[in-house]
Each structure stands twice: as C-alpha cells, then as structure tokens.
Amino acid sequence: GENVEQHPSTLSVQEGDSAVIKCTYSDSASNYFPWYKQELGKGPQLIIDIRSNVGEKKDQRIAVTLNKTAKHFSLHITETQPEDSAVYFCAASPWGSQGNLIFGKGTKLSVKP
Amino acid sequence: DAEITQSPRHKITETGRQVTLACHQTWNHNNMFWYRQDLGHGLRLIHYSYGVQDTNKGEVSDGYSVSRSNTEDLPLTLESAASSQTSVYFCASSGGRGTEAFFGQGTRLTVV
Numbered sequence: 001g002e003n004v005e006q007h008p009s010t011l012s013v014q015e016g017d018s019a020v021i022k023c024t025y026s027d028s029a030s031n032y033f034p035w036y037k038q039e040l041g042k043g044p045q046l047i048i049d050i051r052s053n054v055g056e057k058k059d060q061r062i063a064v065t066l067n068k069t070a071k072h073f074s075l076h077i078t079e080t081q082p083e084d085s086a087v088y089f090c091a092a093s094p095w096g097s098q099g100n101l102i103f104g105k106g107t108k109l110s111v112k113p
Numbered sequence: 114d115a116e117i118t119q120s121p122r123h124k125i126t127e128t129g130r131q132v133t134l135a136c137h138q139t140w141n142h143n144n145m146f147w148y149r150q151d152l153g154h155g156l157r158l159i160h161y162s163y164g165v166q167d168t169n170k171g172e173v174s175d176g177y178s179v180s181r182s183n184t185e186d187l188p189l190t191l192e193s194a195a196s197s198q199t200s201v202y203f204c205a206s207s208g209g210r211g212t213e214a215f216f217g218q219g220t221r222l223t224v225v
Contacts, residue, residue, distance in 0.1 A: 001172070006155075032211040043203055043216030044156070051211060089155060098163050099144040099207045100171075101214060105155035 002027040002094040006104025013080050014112050021088055021107045024072040029095030033073045035064060036089045038106075044089055048075070080111045115140040119204050119217035126224055132191040134220050136204030144207045145187040146214065147171075147179065149200040156203065162187055194224045 003026040013019050025033075031052035036044035050057045050064045050073065057064050061080075066073040077084055087108050091101040117138040126132050138145065147159040158171030160179040168179050176198060178190045191198055201221050207214040 034213070036216075041218075043205075043218050045216070046213045049213070093210060097210065099210045099212065099214065100146070100158060100161055102158070103148075103156040105153065 002030055002092055002102040004090060004092050004102050004104040006090050006107060008107060009105065010108045010110070012110045012112065015080060015082060017080055019075075019077045019080050019084070019109055019111075021075045021090070021109070022072060023074070023090035023092075023104050024070075025092040025102075026071070027092065027094050028068075028071060030092040031095065032093035033064070033066060034091050034093075034101065035075050036091065036103075038087045038089065040086075047088075077109075080109075082111050082113050085109055085111045117204060117206055117215050117217045119202075119220050121220060122218065123221045124223070126194050126222070128194060128196060128224055130194050132194050132222065134189045134191075134202055134204075134222070136187050136189065136217060137185055138204075138206040138215070139185065140206055140208070140215060141184060142206035142208050142215075143184070144209060144214075145181070146205045146207075147177070147187065147189045148203045148205065149173065149198075150203060150219070151200050159189065159202075160187075191222075194222075196224050198222065199224045 034049035038044040063076040090104045120135045146161045148156040162181040204217040205214045
C-alpha cells in the first residue's frame, strides 16, 4: 500500500524566513496530495492541495510543488509569521480509493519572532 | 454552516470496557473516516466508509469496529479497551476522491 515519508520532523525558523517541508510517496498511481495544518488542540485543516496533472500551485504565501517522476512533493511557506507555528501534515490519496488519505508523520514548525 | 462534531471530547475508561466514540457530520458527505493520532506516528487510518452500510478496515483496525446506518454518523467502537488504544481520535468526512476532508476537533481517550 501507499507509504508517505515526511521530513523534517521539526523545523525552527525566524519570522520572515522561508520554510520548506518535503514528502515522498511510494504509490506512483496516487494522484491527489493535500497539506494540512494542525494547531494545538484542534483537528487538521486543509491549507493547500495539488493534483498529479499540476506541477506547482500557489496561494498567497503558500506553495506546493510536485515531482511525479521522483514521487515527491514539497510545501513552501514564505515570509513566515508566528501564527504559522503549527504541525503540518502531507498526505497522498492512493489509487483505487475514494478519498482515503495516507498521512506523513508531521512536521512541527516553530516561527520565532 | 455545515460541520463535523465528535463526542465526547475527553474520555477516561478502564481496560476491558467497551467504548463508543461518536462522529456526526452535516456536510451530507458519503465518505467518513476515523484516524488515531499518536506522537511519532502522525495520523493513521482505522476504519472508513464510503456510504450507508459500507465499512472498510484501515491500517490499524484491530480492536475497533464501525457501523454506518445513515449518512451523518459513523460511531467508532472499541470492543475491549486496551492501554495501547490511549490516543487522540479524529473523525473526518469528504465528498469523494480528490476533495477536501474536514476533520472534527478530536476525542482524547485514556485507557487506564
């Protein structure tokens, strides 16, 4: 089955710097890759997603890139702010599923003022 | 506004007891999921359902069961609670493949 690896597990940056989180997946047939942000005591919330027919997608300070050949995708956050501090999860939707998501283990991002 | 709610938010139970966690969504989504979240493991899929009367096992289904008698609810039952099932449980729903999954606020379960 699908396996998603996520790195790093923790990331600390200064406010205003960029942050990059990387994920790899094993099932070449997976075609939907969302990113979720989880704040303390809350459920994960979708921040951006990308489908396999697209190489890059941006939404203000957040961007996601996908390399299907290498089976990896990355989350880029520019001009980080303290409110970006949270745990971020990448996920992949395996081929044949109707919406199951296999998650990476998460990255705890800390943005220092 | 549509939402997904879990209850209770916190529960302490004893080893061997049967426990049921509730999940209710008003999105009218066909897909519903249960995940558990543990430090170092991220979110792992327990069970999922694609519609009424449909249930499927996820990667960590042993010791858990679900039933889907209507669109809105997917209760998760721990048949005989074990300390290894101490975790935070999240329910989610989605409209289908490639669509956003909405998560509940989570249930923190402690088995003593």
